[in-house]
Amino acid sequence: MSKRIINKVAVIGSGIMGSGIACHFANIGVEVLLLDIVPRDLTDAEKAKGLTLEDKVVRNRLVNTSLQTALKSKPSPIYHQSFASRISTGNLEDDITKVADVDWIIEVVVERLDIKKKVFENLDKHRKPGTLITSNTSGIPIKFMSEGRSDDFQAHFCGTHFFNPARYLKLFEIIPGPKTSQDVLDFLNGYGEQFLGKTSVIAKDTPAFIGNRIGIFGIQSLFHQVKDLGLTIEEVDKLTGPVIGRPKSATFRTVDVVGLDTLVHVANGIYDNCPDDEAHDLFKLPDFINTMMENKWLGSKTGQGFYKKVKGDNGKSEILSLDLDTLEYRSKKSAKFATLELTKSVDKVINRFPILVGGKDKAGDFYRKNFAAMFAYVSHRVPEITDEFYKIDDAMKAGFGWEHGPFQIWDAIGVEKGLEIMKAEGKEPASWVTEMLASGSKSFYTVKDGASYFYDIPSKTQTKVPGQDAFIILDNIRKSKEVFKNSGVVIEDLGDGILNCEFQSKMNTIGGDVLAGLNKAVDLAEKDFQGLVIGNQAANFSVGANIGMIFMMAVEQEYDELxxxxxxFQDTMMRMRYSSIPTVAAPHGMTLGGGCELSLHADKVVAAAETYIGLVEFGVGVIPGGGGSKEMALRASDLFHKGDVKLNVLQEYFLTIGMAKVSTSAYEAFDLGVLQKGKDVVVVNKDRQIATAKAYAKLMAEQGYTQPIKRKDVKVLGKQALGMFLVGTDSMEASNYISEHDQKIANKLAYVMAGGDLSEPTAVSEQYLLDLEREAFLSLCTERKTLERIQHMLKTGKPLRN
Known part of the structure; x- marks a missing residue:
């Protein structure tokens, strides 16, 4: 296969999806040409300016407005606002010839076959031979789109279906056309995973492909069940949310966000185009959905759907719920089930499923009915939509944010138990499932030698899931490669002399056991290994120190123990920095407070692009006390150059902590000084993160890692900086920007970062700063208002500004 490089892409269509795709290519460093149609009419503002339809600004109005709207949206489609400069815009009349210079053309126009075919006809005239050309359609058969096009076009054409929002949802469905070359499919499969950070799934050209076929079935199934079981929409959302590893938005809130019309469009497409589907009638819309469509209750885009936000008489916002019997809005009702209470102590979602299907209440009935329908449906989709069932699991996890796919859930319940539940609900599995059990395979998946295997239907054997070699999957190696374990961490041997320390506490908070585990990991690595990675594959790297423990000690006034x-904590962070082996932190997701401090003290950080990192201690009434305040003063000191206004440099770092700034991507963390250019790296595909971190640790060890010498040359500015900070916090408090307690915390931080009230700039040691930091932290823990802040955070998960 000849080598193919993507330097530039053209995205045709700049709506929400097109702009999102353009932004994600810009995220990974690719140059993007974004094109849309020319407006047919002038706006009133354009008329007032005397513009005509021939003016460039008018001709590019649609594309520029769409892109700017996308860039301002939250959550942002782009890792860093500066990356938007990688996108140039134009229109399909003046700029279509520019597609001759691109390596890949992606069509994202309206979902109408006639329009798409016209666009492709035009593009075929201008693309150079060999250029990839793909459609982001979510349901139009790929075979119809390339009819009549040149042979070269057809060989390089297929569907590449991104899920919205393109930056955040990992599913990348690749759908071959009748004449798509195998080289093109192989390239896109690899490119999606390695460069775009996606889960690439090659699907068949069937209605709604894989993700939407199964996802819409699941939602339609719930639409029909909700009335049968007499459940409210709040109850369904409670049962189908985080308790089973699904997003917080669960079912009905998700439909509101996506838009009911979008869901109805896909459901109707499946109903019309899959007459032989055994669940065909389930895709028929219930009456309440038809009424909502008529009323234009489409969700967030129309201000009301299954939920509606209103302002009460007291001016406070309230969220109302739709009563599906009366179709009137009413106050939200809390949802409680005895079965869910039984799972509260079960941290791992996968271990909850046997409990849920065994429930004796309405929730148990719901889960049995729901999973019976889902298991039967997915088993019958093989080989119709895919030959390998694991692709269905991959699609549901990557496209719909499920923690576990349907076959993984079935395995967790037990294949035979699943069949028993299905029989009780009048559902029949596909014959290959009973053949699998007869062949001796008792589960869909197995783990062997650190790799995942799946039951291959034609050969009736467990076969290795392809594409794992670039990944290290901790779930697969934890038992066989465990070197040490306590209640806070598991230390695994990654091979090649590298250890991994994986947090196992709730939300990966850092308490005594985690710190003991980190110290043990350094001990083991220094004695028998070459390097250490600190990484995990949970939803978040770490939400910070165990503030519950700090609160208890402070309330009991156990200040010596505190x-x-x-x-x-400080000594453990310094141990990581000054050990005799390289330490590599692999943060991802929420990396807050102590999790951020740990990253600051590693020799290198290999961050996932989706890392939301920052020192947020101000929110609980303290300053960073695990070396974070010291480290920010040290990093500012390293940036002091002759002629610099040193106070301005220090102030930037002070504000990063004082404003509890958190990056919205790893790339933004460089701006905050939390990640360091030239030292720390970013990986787009989180699945590759541990393997990449291991590779860096190994490389550093092989290049001759030398134990660093403790720093005694940190330049602090003393009274000069302290005076500036105190004047600043005074004026902010006087102007009501910050509270009196905010000012007290800021002044404590100022004292630490200035190095105390030294009379002139002085070189000090890290330990000097750590002692100041600890003293400030402890004094704040004696304050009533700090304890109120910690208590509020523990109760609500939200900061209190008192």
Whole structure:
């Protein structure tokens, strides 16, 4: 296969999806040409300016407005606003010839076959031979789109279906056309995973492909069940949310966000085009959905759907729910089920499913009915939509944010138990499932030698899931490669002399056991290994220190113990920095407070692009006490150059902590000084993160890692900086920007980062700053208002500004 490089792409169509795709290519460093149609009429504002339809600004109005709207949206489609400069815009009349210079053309126009075919006809005249050309259609058969096009076009044409929002949802469905070359499919499969950070799934050209076929079935199934079981929409959302590893928006809130019209469009397409589907009638819309469509209750885009936000008489916002019997809005009702209470102590979602299907209440009935329908449906989709069932699991996890796919859930319940539940609900599995059990395979998946295997239907054997070699999957190696374990961490041997320390605490908070585990990991690595990675594959790297423990010690006034605990944290961070082996942190997701401090003290950070990292201690009434305040003063000091206004440099780092800034991507963390250019790296595909971190640790060890010498040359500015900070916090408090307690915390931080009230700039040691930091932290823990902030955070998960 000849080598193919993507330097430039053209995205045709700049709506929400087109702009999102353009932004994601810009995210990974690719140059993008974004094109849309020319407006047919002038706006009133354009008329007032005397513009005509021939003016460039008018001709590119649609594309530029769409892109700017996307760039301002939250969550942002782009890792860093500066990356938007990689996107140039134009229109399909003046700029279509420019597609001759691109390596890949992606069509994202309206979902109408006639329009798409016209666009392709035009593009075929201008693309150079060999250029990839793909459609982001979510349901139009790929075979119809390339009819009548040149042979070269057809060989390089297929569907590449991104899920919205393109930056955040990982599913990348690749749908071959009748004449798509195998080289093109192989390239796109690899490119999606390695460069775009996606889960690439090659699907068949069937209605709604894989993700939407199964996802819409699941939602339609719930639409029909909700009335049968007499459930409210709040109850369904409670049952189908985080408790089973689905997003917080669960079912009905998700439909509101996506738009009911979008869901109805796909459901109707499946109903019309899959007459032989055994669940065909389920895709028929219930009456309440038809009424909602008539009323234009489409969700967030129309201000009301299954939920509606209103302002009460007191001016406070309230979210109302739709009563599906009366179709009137009413106050939300809380949803409680005895079965869900039984799962509260079960941290791992996968271990909850046997409990849920065994429930004796309405929730148990719901889960049995729901999973019976889903298991039967997915088993019958093989080989119709895919030959390998694991692709269905991959699609549901990557496209719909499920923690576990349907076959993984079935395995968790037990294949035979699943069949029993299906029989009780009058559902029949596909014959290959009973053949699998007869062949001796008792589960869909197995793990062997650190790799995942799936039951291959034609050969009736467990076969290795392809594409894993670039990944290290901790779930697969934890048992066989465990070197040490306590209640806070598991330390695994990654091979090649590299250890991994994986947090196992709730939300990966850092308490005594985690710190003990980190110290043990350094001990083991220094004695028998070459390097250490600190990484995990949970939803978040770490939400910070165990503030519950800090609160208890402070309330009990156990200040000596608290002092020891904080010192233990600081010493552990310094141990990571000054060990004799390289330490590599692999943060991802929420990396807050202590999780951020750990990253600051590693020799290198290999961050996932989706890393939301920052020192957020101000929110609980303290300053960073695990070395974070010290480290920001040190990093500012390293940037002081002759002629610099040193106070301005220090102030930037002070504000990063004082405003509890959190990056919205790893790339933004460089701006905050949390990640360092030239040292730390970003990986787009989180699945590759541990393997990449291991590779860097190994490389550093092989290049001759030398234990660093403790720093005694940190330049602090003393009274000069302290005076500036105190004047600043005074004026902010006087102007009501910050509260009196905010000012007190800021002044404590100022004292630490200035190095105290030294009379002139002085070189000090890291330990000097750590002692100041710890003293400030402890003094804040004696304040009533700090304890109120910690208590509020523990109760609500939200900061209190008192």
């Amino acid at each position: 002092n020891m605990a904080i010192k233990y």
